[in-house]
Amino acid sequence: MRGRSVDSSGTRKWKLSHALLAIGSIYLIFISFKFHHFLEIANALSGDDSFSGLDRPVNDLTYAHLQLVGHRNPVLLHHDTFHRKLEDSRNLPPGQEKEQSSHRSAMITLLRSRFGYKYKSSGNLTQLEEMVNEAWVLGEKAWDDVESYDPKSSMDRLPVGEEKPESCPSSLSKSSAEMDIDSDGDLLVFLPCGLAVGSSITVVGKPNEAHKEYVPQLARMRQGDGIVWVSQFMVELQGLRVVDGEDPPKILHLNPRVMGDWSKKPILELNSCYRMQWGTSIRCDGLPSRDEDDTVDGFRKCEKWARSDMIDSKESRSTSWLSRFIGRAKKPEMTWSFPFVEGRLFVLTIQAGVEGYHVYVGGRHIASFSYRPGFTLEDATGLAIKGDVNVHSVYVTSLPPSHPSFSPDRVLEMSENWRSPPLPDRSIDLFVGIISASNHFAERMAVRKTWFQSPQIKSSSVVARFFVALNPRKEVNAMLKKEAEFFGDIVILPFMDHYELVVLKTLAICDYGVHNVTTPFIMKCDDDSFVRLDTVLNEIKRLDTKGPLYMGNLNLLHRPLRNGKWAVTFECLTCYRTYEIDEWPEFIYPPYANGPGYIISRDIASFVNSHHANQSLRLFKMEDVSMGMWVEQFNASSTVHYSHSWKFCQYGCIENYYTAHYQSPRQMLCLWDKLASGRAQCCNFR
Numbered sequence: 001m002r003g004r005s006v007d008s009s010g011t012r013k014w015k016l017s018h019a020l021l022a023i024g025s026i027y028l029i030f031i032s033f034k035f036h037h038f039l040e041i042a043n044a045l046s047g048d049d050s051f052s053g054l055d056r057p058v059n060d061l062t063y064a065h066l067q068l069v070g071h072r073n074p075v076l077l078h079h080d081t082f083h084r085k086l087e088d089s090r091n092l093p094p095g096q097e098k099e100q101s102s103h104r105s106a107m108i109t110l111l112r113s114r115f116g117y118k119y120k121s122s123g124n125l126t127q128l129e130e131m132v133n134e135a136w137v138l139g140e141k142a143w144d145d146v147e148s149y150d151p152k153s154s155m156d157r158l159p160v161g162e163e164k165p166e167s168c169p170s171s172l173s174k175s176s177a178e179m180d181i182d183s184d185g186d187l188l189v190f191l192p193c194g195l196a197v198g199s200s201i202t203v204v205g206k207p208n209e210a211h212k213e214y215v216p217q218l219a220r221m222r223q224g225d226g227i228v229w230v231s232q233f234m235v236e237l238q239g240l241r242v243v244d245g246e247d248p249p250k251i252l253h254l255n256p257r258v259m260g261d262w263s264k265k266p267i268l269e270l271n272s273c274y275r276m277q278w279g280t281s282i283r284c285d286g287l288p289s290r291d292e293d294d295t296v297d298g299f300r301k302c303e304k305w306a307r308s309d310m311i312d313s314k315e316s317r318s319t320s321w322l323s324r325f326i327g328r329a330k331k332p333e334m335t336w337s338f339p340f341v342e343g344r345l346f347v348l349t350i351q352a353g354v355e356g357y358h359v360y361v362g363g364r365h366i367a368s369f370s371y372r373p374g375f376t377l378e379d380a381t382g383l384a385i386k387g388d389v390n391v392h393s394v395y396v397t398s399l400p401p402s403h404p405s406f407s408p409d410r411v412l413e414m415s416e417n418w419r420s421p422p423l424p425d426r427s428i429d430l431f432v433g434i435i436s437a438s439n440h441f442a443e444r445m446a447v448r449k450t451w452f453q454s455p456q457i458k459s460s461s462v463v464a465r466f467f468v469a470l471n472p473r474k475e476v477n478a479m480l481k482k483e484a485e486f487f488g489d490i491v492i493l494p495f496m497d498h499y500e501l502v503v504l505k506t507l508a509i510c511d512y513g514v515h516n517v518t519t520p521f522i523m524k525c526d527d528d529s530f531v532r533l534d535t536v537l538n539e540i541k542r543l544d545t546k547g548p549l550y551m552g553n554l555n556l557l558h559r560p561l562r563n564g565k566w567a568v569t570f571e572c573l574t575c576y577r578t579y580e581i582d583e584w585p586e587f588i589y590p591p592y593a594n595g596p597g598y599i600i601s602r603d604i605a606s607f608v609n610s611h612h613a614n615q616s617l618r619l620f621k622m623e624d625v626s627m628g629m630w631v632e633q634f635n636a637s638s639t640v641h642y643s644h645s646w647k648f649c650q651y652g653c654i655e656n657y658y659t660a661h662y663q664s665p666r667q668m669l670c671l672w673d674k675l676a677s678g679r680a681q682c683c684n685f686r
Contacts, residue, residue, distance in 0.1 A: 128621055131498060135469075139495035142470040146477045168193035172396040179394070186386040189394050194378035195237075195352050196400040201383060203348045204395075207231055207340050208388040210259050231258040231342055233387030235350070237357075237380040248382070249273060251375045252350070252357050256340045258388075265307060266338040270359075272372040284367050286338070296356040296368035303366050305336045339366055345392075352377055408441040408479045418448040420489035424460040427518040429537055430599075432464035433509030435623075436527035438471035438480050438497055443527040446665035448487065450672035456533045463517055466490045466527065467505045469497035502595075503623040507612055510605040521549065522605050524627075525597040530653075530660040530671045532680065539658065540599065545641045549601040550631045552593025554644040591642060592628020594650040597659035600631070607634045653682035 172189065180188040210231035237252040250273035257267050271281040284302035293301060339361035340346055349360040356370040371377075378400070385391055436444055444466055456462040468490055470477050484490035493508055495501070506524060513522035521540060525531055543549065608630050611617040618633075620626040631640055645658060653660035653671075657680060660671060670683035 128500065128619060131501060132495075132504065132619075135495040135498055135501055135504075138472075139470050139493075142472070142474065142477055142496060143494045145474040146470075146481055168399060168402055170397075170399050170401060172394070172399070174394045176391045176393065179391075182384075184386070186384050187391055189383040189396070191381050191383060191396065191399065193381075193400045193402065194376075195380045196377055196398070197352055197354055198398045199352045199377070199400075200397050201237075201350045202395040202397075203235060203350075203385065203391065204345070204393045205233075205348070205385075205389050205391040206345050207233065207256070207258050207342050208390060209342050211388070229259050231388045232256065233385070233389035235348065236384045236386075237350070238382040238384050239375065239379040240381055247273070249375070249379070251372075251380050252369060254350070254359065258338070258340050258342055266340070268302075268339075268359075268367055270367060270369045272375065279372055282367070282369060294370070296370050297353040297358065299358055299365055299368040301368050301370075303336075303364075305338050305366075336364065339364070408483070411441045411445055412483060413445060413449075414486055418445070418452070419487055420448075420452070420464075421458070421460050422488065423463060423517060428461055428463055429456070429519065430462045430521050430523055430533070430540075431513040431517045431519045432462060432523045432525065432531065432533075433505075433512065434464060434466045434525055434527050434529075435502060435505045435509075436466045436468050438468050439476050440527050441479070441483065442665050444483070444490075446668040447527060448489070450668045451531050451533060452489075453672075454533045456537065462533055462537075463519075464489065465512065467493060467508050467512075469493045469495050469501070469505065471497060500621040503619055503621065503626045506623045506627060507608065510600075510608045514602065514605050514609055520602050521599055522602065523597070523599045524595070525659060526595065526661065528661065528663050529596045530657075530663045530668055531597065532658055532675070535658050535680075536599070539643075539645070543641065543643055545643075547601075548603050548634065548638055548640040549599065549643065550593065550604065550640050551600075551643040551645070551648075552598030553596075553646060553648040553650050554591050554593050554642060555589070555628075556591050557588050589625050590628045590632040592625050592631075594648065595622075595624035596650060596661035597648045598624070598627070600627070603638070604631060604634050604640070653684065655682065656680045657682070 169192070172191070174189050176187065180190070182188055208231060210229040212227050213230045215226050215228055233256060235254045236250050239249040239251055241248045250271070253269075253271045253273065255269040255271075257269065260266050265285055267286075268284040269281050270284070272279045282301055286305045286307040287302070288304040289295075289300040289302045295301070347362055349363075351358045351360065353368075356368055358365060359367040359369070383394065383396075385394075434447065447466075451457075452464060454462070457464060466489055468480060468484075470492070471480070480490070480492065484492055491508065491512060493505060495504060509524050510522065513519060523531075523536070540549070540551070543551075608617065611630075611633075618626070618629055620629060634640060647654065647656065647658040649657050649659055649661050652662055660667075660682065663671065663683075667683045674681050674683070
């Protein structure tokens with residue numbers, strides 16, 4: 001028995017701690033004369049749910065979450081005195097504003113203590129820990145800016161993305177000397193209002209002479225000495241970066257490879273990169289697209305050019321004579337060379353059509369590329385040119401006269417139909433935490449109009465919330481706060497969003513699932529994931545496991561990448577405490593479920609919360625790998641049931657999916673319509 005001991009005679013010996021406990025009890029009795037006032041303070045500053053049955057529903061939001069989420073239930077607001085006071089802070093007399101500010105500071109401190117904290121500056125923090133500290137500091141300032149946001153100022157009335165009220169230029173002309181250069185040496189041209197149908201971008205340049213490069217993979221495969229000749233460049237239409245640390249989206253990636261690649265033949269590759277994931281590339285290699293292939297505005301996706309290995313499909317003399325005799329002789333087909341040659345000037349034009357982009361070189365059509373989901377013409381706000389090319393000039397014509405980029409007011413539908421029910425005061429089957437970026441208004445709206453309308457959510461047997469960090473732009477944060485207050489389904493996290501800090505959102509999901517709802521299972525997914533809740537719940541029930549559960553699309557024996565965007569270093573230079581290792585020194589990761597959709601049991605989430613609270617939880621920059629590490633640590637003391645299924649799709653969608661990933665808002669609506677007709681089929685249109 002803790003706190004007291006028993007001697008050999010059976011008499012209990014009371015320790016000093018019990019005397020202190022008795023004094024504390026007397027003190028509580030003393031202050032009980034002002035019990036209601038004490039209750040409000042304790043409930044707000046401790047975040048403890050032990051008082052919830054007296055002043056609010058048991059599973060309701062904590063004070064910290066209420067302040068950030070702005071929960072919409074009017075009955076709930078009247079029940080929560082502190083939250084009501086905070087919501088009315090703008091109407092406080094001048095003398096009380098300072099007091100209100102101190103309440104807000106206490107709230108942010110409480111929120112940090114729950115699922116995040118600021119590391120103590122000891123001079124030996126890892127890069128990730130320093131990033132966390134900076135994000136919290138910037139987040140506090142950003143939230144204060146939201147509170148002081150003045151919507152009446154002239155600039156604040158502009159839609160998100162529209163920085164200047166004046167009209168946009170209809171054309172641009174830039175020489176190479178006039179272009180911006182980024183840290184990687186890429187040439188950049190800013191397109192202030194994006195593109196419109198009919199817009200054209202013309203690049204005049206010259207491919208550089210090929211140079212030698214050593215490719216270790218070829219040497220290991222004993223394909224010569226590993227030396228290849230390379231001459232290639234990239235022309236990209238790019239969008240705006242969503243969060244700091246994430247590469248800007250590549251709306252159109254055009255890559256002429258003059259000397260070829262593994263095929264050793266000149267090729268033209270086209271692709272797009274949606275939220276740091278490449279799509280399916282189109283490789284034009286001199287062979288024309290088949291007639292049965294989809295066309296783009298009537299154009300072939302790939303035109304024909306001359307190849308040294310082209311199979312001669314000429315007709316035999318007898319067949320040719322017979323065709324001419326009956327009047328069916330084929331017209332001669334013009335054969336062109338590969339449109340880019342080392343050291344030779346080219347004129348490349350990219351034109352925006354109705355169905356996609358069309359690529360011309362020297363006035364001749366060579367390729368077309370369908371518009372990809374997730375992008376619109378107005379998203380193309382930048383042109384980047386990089387690689388082995390000497391650019392002379394860039395000309396852009398037929399630009400839209402005014403900024404056409406969407407405003408959240410055009411995307412968000414402020415209708416009662418899309419509001420989330422308040423948190424229930426009973427046990428639920430599943431809590432779903434959805435990671436989202438601050439300016440993903442369209443993605444969140446698509447989720448609300450589709451699988452948020454599932455019977456499981458409407459009946460509150462499943463609760464789902466978006467977890468969103470703050471944006472560097474205060475007008476985005478102000479619109480986010482307005483969205484959260486209306487729909488009641490957003491948990492705003494008061495730190496500055498950064499791509500490598502997604503792990504903090506995962507911690508917040510675990511915290512919320514443990515402290516604000518009563519549920520045996522917690523699911524994490526992304527805002528471009530479509531979830532079939534009924535199927536997911538059936539899969540959990542089918543397993544019928546009574547112990548800890550870790551379910552998803554599991555990666556086994558996955559090796560860390562040592563180069564590229566997802567690279568982690570092998571050396572551990574700051575391993576002075578095991579939970580502060582910033583990189584991965586081992587050869588394989590522990591088993592982990594892919595981030596677009598996985599499920600953990602409540603006991604695992606509680607383990608994550610408690611270990612993070614005492615700073616013994618190891619943080620890693622990839623959140624899904626982090627969860628795999630934490631589950632492995634938990635598994636050392638309590639056996640975890642690992643459940644794998646490919647139907648938690650990592651890339652796109654498969655038939656009879658549980659979750660589908662990388663789904664654009666348009667695809668979300670299509671998936672929902674198919675489910676309504678009883679079909680769990682994919683919508684893989686472009």
